Amino acid sequence: MAGIKFEIIEHVAVLSESSSGWKKEVNLISWNEREPKYDIRDWSPDHEKMGKGVTLTTEEWQQLKQYITA
Incomplete structure (x- = not known):
């Protein structure tokens, strides 16, 4: 994706x-x-292309893990 590092x-x-x-x-x-x-x-096999996704802060990630393991 151009412009995104x-x-x-x-x-x-x-x-x-x-x-x-x-x-x-x-x-x-x-x-x-x-x-x-x-x-x-x-992700494509070479990680050159990507699909849409979701990003989570560390706090959101920890919260999600708690819900999954509950």
């Missing part, structure tokens, strides 16, 4: 993989050199 700080999990090789991943990502956030989205 990102760095994957930590690969957390692969949730699924399509027949085309795209993977739905959970990663800790720094977008445009900002504080890293947890991110859930589809």
